Amino acid sequence: MSVEREQGEYIGKTGRSRALHEEATAVMPGGNSRTTTFFDPYPFYIERGQGAHVWDADGNDRLDFNGNYTSLILGHAPPEVIKAVQQTAERGLSFPGPTESEIALAAELTRRIPSMQTLRFTNSGTEATMNAVRVARAFTGRAKIAKFEGAYHGTHDWALVSVSPPVKASGSRTSPKPIPSSAGLPPAVMKHVVVLPWNDPDACEKILEKEAANLAAVLVDPLLGIGGILPPQPGFLERLREVTARHNIVLIFDEVISFRVARGGAQEKFGVTPDLTTLGKIIGGGLPVGAFGGRADIMGAYDPRKGGARIGHGGTFNANPPTMAAGLATLQALTPEAYERLDALGERLRGGVTRLLEATRKKGQVTGVGSLFCLHWVTGALTDYRSSRPKDPDAPMRVFLGLLNEGIILSQRGLGACSLAMVDEDIDRFVNALARVLARG
Numbered sequence: 001m002s003v004e005r006e007q008g009e010y011i012g013k014t015g016r017s018r019a020l021h022e023e024a025t026a027v028m029p030g031g032n033s034r035t036t037t038f039f040d041p042y043p044f045y046i047e048r049g050q051g052a053h054v055w056d057a058d059g060n061d062r063l064d065f066n067g068n069y070t071s072l073i074l075g076h077a078p079p080e081v082i083k084a085v086q087q088t089a090e091r092g093l094s095f096p097g098p099t100e101s102e103i104a105l106a107a108e109l110t111r112r113i114p115s116m117q118t119l120r121f122t123n124s125g126t127e128a129t130m131n132a133v134r135v136a137r138a139f140t141g142r143a144k145i146a147k148f149e150g151a152y153h154g155t156h157d158w159a160l161v162s163v164s165p166p167v168k169a170s171g172s173r174t175s176p177k178p179i180p181s182s183a184g185l186p187p188a189v190m191k192h193v194v195v196l197p198w199n200d201p202d203a204c205e206k207i208l209e210k211e212a213a214n215l216a217a218v219l220v221d222p223l224l225g226i227g228g229i230l231p232p233q234p235g236f237l238e239r240l241r242e243v244t245a246r247h248n249i250v251l252i253f254d255e256v257i258s259f260r261v262a263r264g265g266a267q268e269k270f271g272v273t274p275d276l277t278t279l280g281k282i283i284g285g286g287l288p289v290g291a292f293g294g295r296a297d298i299m300g301a302y303d304p305r306k307g308g309a310r311i312g313h314g315g316t317f318n319a320n321p322p323t324m325a326a327g328l329a330t331l332q333a334l335t336p337e338a339y340e341r342l343d344a345l346g347e348r349l350r351g352g353v354t355r356l357l358e359a360t361r362k363k364g365q366v367t368g369v370g371s372l373f374c375l376h377w378v379t380g381a382l383t384d385y386r387s388s389r390p391k392d393p394d395a396p397m398r399v400f401l402g403l404l405n406e407g408i409i410l411s412q413r414g415l416g417a418c419s420l421a422m423v424d425e426d427i428d429r430f431v432n433a434l435a436r437v438l439a440r441g
């Protein structure tokens with residue numbers, strides 16, 4: 001089915017969302033406050049979520065494999081998290097000072113991620129990566145940072161380079177050109193961001209060696225999450241660790257998504273220790289959050305005692321108590337058994353999709369780690385951003401809309417996550433829905 005026909009079916013099911021979107025356009029540009037969630041003709045307006053399900057303003061019930069872009073690892077409205085938030089909120093929502101709740105969440109995170117000797121909270125992953133980059137510059141006295149082609153780290157200037165660039169304009173694969181991913185970036189950004197090719201250790205080493213004297217940090221999402229869950233090939237992260245250590249470049253793991261793959265995140269799973277780590281999404285249990293931290297000598301730049309902070313980091317809602325309580329309640333539910341269950345759900349889904357694609361000879365693949373997965377509409381070896389670009393650029397949107405029409409929520413690019421609210425039948429429902437979407441042509 002074409003994108004237009006899927007859109008037609010979607011419009012037929014979402015009249016009230018359409019009316020709400022029209023209302024929204026009067027007060028927000030394009031009716032929108034979050035670019036990620038918009039798609040043509042208009043997004044569905046959500047009324048409520050419970051467990052693995054979400055209901056929209058027209059009463060459509062959908063199984064949610066998006067989970068607010070991988071944030072809702074326990075599903076919607078888990079009772080233990082709601083209770084923790086309610087109890088906290090009754091004592092006040094935010095204060096002009098710290099609360100005990102932030103110590104509890106920070107302590108839990110430092111136990112799970114030993115490389116985070118100390119950390120600070122923010123309200124988003126964007127603020128976390130922005131601060132990690134800033135402190136790396138302060139620590140090294142160097143100005144440039146390196147990031148990977150296809151990697152997303154939020155919406156501050158330094159992160160908005162080569163996120164989803166047109167391959168034709170991006171130069172050679174082994175030495176990608178920095179391409180602005182937004183209007184409004186100052187030219188200095190393009191001069192200070194070095195772009196690396198994912199999973200090519202030799203090419204990365206060559207670029208890093210050349211730039212080392214000016215490089216403060218290498219910013220790495222260990223799963224290239226928003227870039228399509230393309231796990232690091234064996235030895236790749238180790239090589240980055242070795243080269244950055246040799247040149248005193250701060251290695252930052254952006255684990256905003258990848259933290260969910262193990263109790264101690266991707267760094268535990270792959271056995272590579274960064275200098276700094278950034279977190280977000282699941283650590284707020286569904287409320288706005290971010291965190292950054294790592295080596296105590298680097299994080300010391302934020303120590304305000306005796307007027308000594310070299311970097312100021314205000315934030316009216318940093319470490320706000322409801323978020324801290326929701327985050328702690330969520331992490332407490334993430335026991336070793338919970339990770340086993342999440343891994344099993346992810347395995348079942350990837351197995352089912354792979355068998356479906358083989359049986360129907362459709363040109364696609366599914367990647368993933370643990371509860372995370374991503375659908376790709378290519379057949380060749382998937383190693384980096386460029387190899388994951390679909391030949392038919394409409395394919396991901398067609399599948400996204402088709403799944404919506406079948407009662408399944410994914411992300412527009414095909415990224416998804418299983419949650420602990422799901423059962424095996426939900427996974428099978430996903431695979432069967434995908435089968436019907438693909439059968440439509």
Ligand SMILES: Cc1ncc(COP(=O)(O)O)c(C=O)c1O
Nearest residue numbers: 124125126152153154221256280
């Ligand atoms: C790896 C990574 N870093 C940073 C961010 C930004 O987080 P936030 O949306 O909370 O600003 C995201 C968001 O998807 C992400 O996937």
